[in-house]
Amino acid sequence: MKIEQYRILEKSKIEDFIDSLISISKVVAPVYKGFKNYAFQKIKSSEEVSLKYIPTIIPPKKYFMPQRETLLKFDIKEDLKIEPVVEYENLILFGVHTCDIAGIKCLNMVLSDNPKDTGYLIRKKHITIIGLECNDYCDEYASCAFVGAHMPTTGYDLMFTELSEYFIVHIHSSKGSDIVEKTDLFKPAEAVHIEELKALRNNKLKIFNNEVPTERRYLPDLFDRSFNASVWKELEQKCLSCGNCTAVCPTCYCFDIKEEVDLTLKAGERYRVWFSCQLDPFAKVAGGIDFRRERSARQRHRFYRKFRYHIDRYGMVFCTGCGRCSRTCMAKINLKEVLTSLIKESEAKIWRKWL
Amino acid sequence: MAQVVIKDSPYNLKRARILDVKPLTEKEKLFKLVFEDSTWLDFEPGQFIMVSLMGIGEIPVSVCSSPLNRHYFEICVRAVGKVTNSLHKLNVGDVIGVRGPYGNGFPIKMIEGHDLLIIAGGLGLAPLRSLILYAIDNRRDFGEIHILFGCKTPGELLFVDEIDEWGKRLDIHFACTVDRADPDWKGNVGLITSLIPGVDIDPIRTYAAVVGPPVMYKFVIKELLAKGLPVDQILLSFERHMKCGMGKCGRCQIQNLYCCKDGPVFTFKEIMDMAEAL
Numbered sequence: 142m143k144i145e146q147y148r149i150l151e152k153s154k155i156e157d158f159i160d161s162l163i164s165i166s167k168v169v170a171p172v173y174k175g176f177k178n179y180a181f182q183k184i185k186s187s188e189e190v191s192l193k194y195i196p197t198i199i200p201p202k203k204y205f206m207p208q209r210e211t212l213l214k215f216d217i218k219e220d221l222k223i224e225p226v227v228e229y230e231n232l233i234l235f236g237v238h239t240c241d242i243a244g245i246k247c248l249n250m251v252l253s254d255n256p257k258d259t260g261y262l263i264r265k266k267h268i269t270i271i272g273l274e275c276n277d278y279c280d281e282y283a284s285c286a287f288v289g290a291h292m293p294t295t296g297y298d299l300m301f302t303e304l305s306e307y308f309i310v311h312i313h314s315s316k317g318s319d320i321v322e323k324t325d326l327f328k329p330a331e332a333v334h335i336e337e338l339k340a341l342r343n344n345k346l347k348i349f350n351n352e353v354p355t356e357r358r359y360l361p362d363l364f365d366r367s368f369n370a371s372v373w374k375e376l377e378q379k380c381l382s383c384g385n386c387t388a389v390c391p392t393c394y395c396f397d398i399k400e401e402v403d404l405t406l407k408a409g410e411r412y413r414v415w416f417s418c419q420l421d422p423f424a425k426v427a428g429g430i431d432f433r434r435e436r437s438a439r440q441r442h443r444f445y446r447k448f449r450y451h452i453d454r455y456g457m458v459f460c461t462g463c464g465r466c467s468r469t470c471m472a473k474i475n476l477k478e479v480l481t482s483l484i485k486e487s488e489a490k491i492w493r494k495w496l
Numbered sequence: 497m498a499q500v501v502i503k504d505s506p507y508n509l510k511r512a513r514i515l516d517v518k519p520l521t522e523k524e525k526l527f528k529l530v531f532e533d534s535t536w537l538d539f540e541p542g543q544f545i546m547v548s549l550m551g552i553g554e555i556p557v558s559v560c561s562s563p564l565n566r567h568y569f570e571i572c573v574r575a576v577g578k579v580t581n582s583l584h585k586l587n588v589g590d591v592i593g594v595r596g597p598y599g600n601g602f603p604i605k606m607i608e609g610h611d612l613l614i615i616a617g618g619l620g621l622a623p624l625r626s627l628i629l630y631a632i633d634n635r636r637d638f639g640e641i642h643i644l645f646g647c648k649t650p651g652e653l654l655f656v657d658e659i660d661e662w663g664k665r666l667d668i669h670f671a672c673t674v675d676r677a678d679p680d681w682k683g684n685v686g687l688i689t690s691l692i693p694g695v696d697i698d699p700i701r702t703y704a705a706v707v708g709p710p711v712m713y714k715f716v717i718k719e720l721l722a723k724g725l726p727v728d729q730i731l732l733s734f735e736r737h738m739k740c741g742m743g744k745c746g747r748c749q750i751q752n753l754y755c756c757k758d759g760p761v762f763t764f765k766e767i768m769d770m771a772e773a774l
Binding site: 211212213215217220221223224225226227228229230251252254256257258259260263368394395396397398399400402406407409411413416418423424425426427428430432433438442445446449450453454 | 497498499500501502503504505506507508509511548550551552553554576577591593709710735736737739740742743744745746747749750751752771772
């Protein structure tokens with residue numbers, strides 16, 4: 142912890158800070174929508190922001206990979222004219238929790254893998270991420286400690302942590318540093334503040350427990366022996382195949398590509414939209430053959446995408462522990478419960494082997 | 497929201513002009529294409545391209561010409577859906593959008609110096625034709641070449657002139673079969689698997705390249721294993737729906753593999769334990 146990288150903002154000045162952000166750029170922050178629901182949306186004033194919030198309905202991935210994104214514009218009136226396009230805007234995301242920063246890191250991994258998704262990279266360059274550390278659990282669905290997303294590490298420009306009387310702010314990029322300079326509301330951090338931050342983080346280690354009865358490093362092994370687990374068959378009975386879990390997941394990025402023509406029937410655009418491995422036509426091929434026809438196979442695929450396949454490809458778990466999938470599931474499929482059942486089933490297998 | 501044109505988008509298309517359209521069967525047509533900017537498609541046998549008809553859609557199609565041909569490239573398209581039916585209505589001189597090539601193709605450098613057993617079911621001959629033409633052009637780099645081709649009916653046979661030529665060559669063993677014959681058919685009748693036991697191969701020296709409808713693979717693989725072919729010398733090309741072609745959209749994922757990026761060609765060894773592959 143280098144003290145030069147830290148600043149202090151008095152709690153009473155947080156609203157001034159947010160208002161000053163609004164004067165520089167479009168600002169998006171968590172806003173209360175009623176019935177324990179929050180959403181990232183454009184704010185006009187600091188009064189709209191909820192500093193204490195549980196994960197928003199849709200994660201901030203919507204700003205990095207919009208639900209609908211134009212890829213090409215075309216005009217075939219005289220000659221075939223095709224223009225690949227990207228839409229972007231300068232944006233400050235304020236109040237992003239560490240689980241959602243972990244989600245953005247996952248998207249980053251996939252979309253900057255070759256061939257690079259130019260649209261995503263351009264958009265990302267124009268977005269500033271201001272994080273807000275969680276000092277406690279948001280609710281019972283969270284499993285951020287299990288996947289290691291409960292502590293700020295990287296992936297943000299500024300990180301705000303609430304201490305007793307101040308916010309301590311970590312400057313992690315030149316974009317973040319510029320904002321601190323411009324707003325002129327911050328004081329240099331002193332050793333006592335750093336000590337307080339360390340104490341808070343140490344205390345967090347006690348609060349944030351491993352929510353699933355295993356460790357992250359055992360996941361590859363667990364999933365390697367769980368492909369035919371009965372847990373998946375049980376999900377077959379529950380899952381409604383609605384696709385909610387993937388729509389709200391910060392690390393789900395599967396998409397479909399479609400086109401639309403205007404009234405002239407000559408010009409139009411090709412765009413991509415979010416798609417879901419939980420929906421029926423996802424794995425269908427010509428002739429109507431479906432390689433994941435059963436809902437159990439689709440749910441299994443979702444879990445393997447989160448906890449196994451991408452470990453092979455990118456070396457990391459693609460779950461951020463935000464709990465959105467469990468919170469939104471109409472059939473009450475709970476990620477932590479599924480993992481716990483898998484662990485139990487796996488243990489039983491190992492036990493039988495030794496009898 | 498600013499919108500800018502980005503030429504380096506991976507979704508950008510190259511304009512390809514149709515030089516020739518040749519009907520092969522009732523449902524299949526062969527399109528001869530050339531890039532308008534005079535560049536050539538640098539591809540390997542087994543790779544695919546994304547073909548676009550603006551306003552209608554985009555589909556993955558295997559290239560079926562010889563990769564050594566620098567003048568044009570060919571695709572064989574069966575009219576089954578929106579895009580393919582529209583493609584069939586195009587004429588010489590029309591322009592389509594193309595991006596690619598994508599995928600890994602057949603591991604030619606590994607196959608060279610070995611015998612080659614090609615097993616094509618129906619439209620599966622299209623990607624394999626690219627490999628066959630390459631092998632014929634570089635005949636001395638390969639040992640024995642066996643080609644087995646099976647279709648449902650004689651009317652569905654593809655590239656009839658060419659397979660006639662292959663049948664006459666003395667340096668290639670070619671056999672053809674149909675599931676259901678018509679009165680004029682004088683050749684073999686039966687599933688493609690019925691041809692395999694009769695092929696005289698040295699399994700240790702042989703690479704088998706198999707492409708066909710999903711139902712064909714299990715039975716063909718069984719015959720090849722019975723012949724004694726090692727699991728890493730059975731090459732299979734898979735068909736999946738692909739939207740991006742570059743390992744992002746998730747449509748073609750087979751467990752931890754992307755058909756578009758890690759395939760479409762896999763060895764049997766790679767996928768033999770995968771539940772969702774076959």
